[in-house]
Each structure stands twice: as structure tokens, then as C-alpha cells.
Amino acid sequence: MAKTPSPCIDVCKFKREGHCIGCxxxxxxxxxxxxxxxxxxxxxxxxxxxxxQERLxxxxxxxxxxxKKLAKRKIAAEKLL
Incomplete structure (x- = not known):
């Protein structure tokens, strides 16, 4: 199995009380x-x-x-999410 990539989706703006608005x-x-x-x-x-994320x-x-990030790396999302 391929290494699980970071949940970061390349937005990286920490505005919501220290939480990134992307991930x-x-x-x-x-x-x-x-x-x-x-x-x-x-x-x-x-x-x-x-x-x-659901709570926030x-x-x-x-x-x-x-x-989309997982698909690009050919990783099955069903195994992770």
C-alpha cells in the first residue's frame, strides 16, 4: 500500500482560530x-x-x-476515508 499523503490540500491559511481554512x-x-x-x-x-472538520x-x-489528490497518486480513497 502506498504511503498515506498529508491531508493538506495546499491552501495553508490559518485563519479559523488557528485552523487551516483548507483542511x-x-x-x-x-x-x-x-x-x-x-x-x-x-x-x-x-x-x-x-x-x-464535522465539528468545526x-x-x-x-x-x-x-x-482528487489520492486519485492522482493512484491511492484508493475507500481504504483511507
Whole structure:
């Protein structure tokens, strides 16, 4: 299985109380994801992130953008999301 890519969708504007307007990550979370080596930890992080996005609201655009990123890298989204 290919390495799970970062949930970052290349917007990187931290305006919503420290959360990126593109993916909802904070700067600390972005660093944390980069340090995760095990695939199971990365997938778990994505599940945490989608729950965070639902709680914060205004992140419905992320799912489509991330799925496009996965498709470009030939990674099945169903295995991650």
C-alpha cells in the first residue's frame, strides 16, 4: 500500500482560530502528521481530522480535494476515508 499523503490540500491559511481554512489542521497537527510513520496511525489521524472538520463546519470542500489528490497518486480513497 502506498504511503498515506498529508491531508493538506495546499491552501495553508490559518485563519479559523488557528485552523487551516483548507483542511482544518493546526500547525501542530500538521507537524504531528509528518512525524507519523505507521500507516495505521496515519489512517487514524485522517479519521480524527474528518471528525474535527464535522465539528468545526465549513470543510465540505476538503473531501473532494483530498480524493482528487489520492486519485492522482493512484491511492484508493475507500481504504483511507
Amino acid at each position: 482544518s489542521l493546526t500547525k501542530a497537527q500538521k507537524s504531528m502528521f509528518k512525524s507519523l510513520k505507521k500507516e495505521s496511525h496515519r489512517v487514524g489521524f485522517l479519521h480524527m481530522l474528518t471528525a474535527q 463546519g465549513k470543510y465540505s470542500h476538503w473531501d473532494l480535494a483530498y480524493r
